[in-house]
Amino acid sequence: MIFENPALLKERIESVAERRVYGTVRVIDDTTNYMSIEGGMVLRLEDNDYFVRGNARESRFGISDQPKFWVKYAIDLADGSRKILKLVFHERFTTPLGPLTVRCIRMPEKESQVLEFVRGDRRFMQGQTVRDAVGNNVRVIDFIQGNSLFSQIALLDEPHDVYFRRTLPGILRKLVGSIWALHHLHEHDLQHGDVRNDHILVEDQTGDFRWIDFDYAANYLDYDIWSVGNLLAYAVGKGIRTCQDANHLLGGQGSSSPAVCAEDALLFFRYRLANLQKLYPYVPEDLNALLMRFSATTQTFYRDCGEIARDLEACLASL
Numbered sequence: 289m290i291f292e293n294p295a296l297l298k299e300r301i302e303s304v305a306e307r308r309v310y311g312t313v314r315v316i317d318d319t320t321n322y323m324s325i326e327g328g329m330v331l332r333l334e335d336n337d338y339f340v341r342g343n344a345r346e347s348r349f350g351i352s353d354q355p356k357f358w359v360k361y362a363i364d365l366a367d368g369s370r371k372i373l374k375l376v377f378h379e380r381f382t383t384p385l386g387p388l389t390v391r392c393i394r395m396p397e398k399e400s401q402v403l404e405f406v407r408g409d410r411r412f413m414q415g416q417t418v419r420d421a422v423g424n425n426v427r428v429i430d431f432i433q434g435n436s437l438f439s440q441i442a443l444l445d446e447p448h449d450v451y452f453r454r455t456l457p458g459i460l461r462k463l464v465g466s467i468w469a470l471h472h473l474h475e476h477d478l479q480h481g482d483v484r485n486d487h488i489l490v491e492d493q494t495g496d497f498r499w500i501d502f503d504y505a506a507n508y509l510d511y512d513i514w515s516v517g518n519l520l521a522y523a524v525g526k527g528i529r530t531c532q533d534a535n536h537l538l539g540g541q542g543s544s545s546p547a548v549c550a551e552d553a554l555l556f557f558r559y560r561l562a563n564l565q566k567l568y569p570y571v572p573e574d575l576n577a578l579l580m581r582f583s584a585t586t587q588t589f590y591r592d593c594g595e596i597a598r599d600l601e602a603c604l605a606s607l
Contacts, residue, residue: 483515517582
């Protein structure tokens with residue numbers, strides 16, 4: 289719904305945003321210069337008005353003050369629902385994966401394609417693509433109330449042995465569903481592109497695990513598969529466990545025979561520990577063997593996410 293009358297527009301904003309509006313509301317229909325779009329403005333996109341509340345922020349590794357200027361928190365003035373508006377922003381970077389160099393590109397159109405494919409599938413965030421007045425791609429995402437899996441695990445106040453016995457099995461059962469969801473994408477020649485533990489939101493109301501942020505495309509589909517290994521190591525380890533920390537805790541620091549070495553590390557992040565059984569001897573052999581298939585020296589590679597999900601399902605029996 290578009291509110292052409294300025295007085296009705298201000299009235300509607302005050303009603304749904306529960307804040308007073310002073311002066312003239314600036315209405316924008318061209319999102320090209322996303323840096324200039326600020327809280328208090330209205331984005332007019334196709335046949336709807338969205339009240340911008342502010343910039344989204346990246347919250348990862350304890351850092352919560354990195355604004356993402358191309359991502360806006362907003363309110364749909366038609367029905368008062370909370371939305372996230374993702375505007376066009378292009379970037380690219382490379383990252384090593386063993387002997388490979390993976391090229392990642394942020395592609396709004398790729399995210400639009402995934403959003404259309406997963407419509408109605410609650411394992412993924414939901415949204416639609418609209419165009420601004422000059423044709424820019426804007427993804428209108430339904431807001432999910434909840435914390436990331438990264439934050440949920442980081443905030444747990446329990447020792448690892450208690451976590452492993454009491455909390456981890458439930459997390460892994462839900463992660464099985466998330467990994468099957470990735471397999472569903474891959475079967476249709478789509479990829480997530482940025483599989484991370486902060487790209488799974490745990491919905492407050494339902495406890496469901498839901499994938500978010502699909503706008504990266506990598507030149508290797510296996511990038512998703514290897515990224516799942518990082519996700520599982522974080523979940524089983526109750527956080528990031530580094531080889532250096534493990535050597536220190538196990539008394540191997542500075543020794544000619546360190547407690548952990550290169551073959552115990554993840555291929556993706558060589559400083560992170562894959563062989564968690566060395567730190568936590570109660571990790572079952574089958575679960576540790578699964579993690580070691582993501583290690584730097586593995587000779588047994590996962591071919592697809594379905595194979596990972598099946599192995600993880602089998603491991604749950606030993607937990």
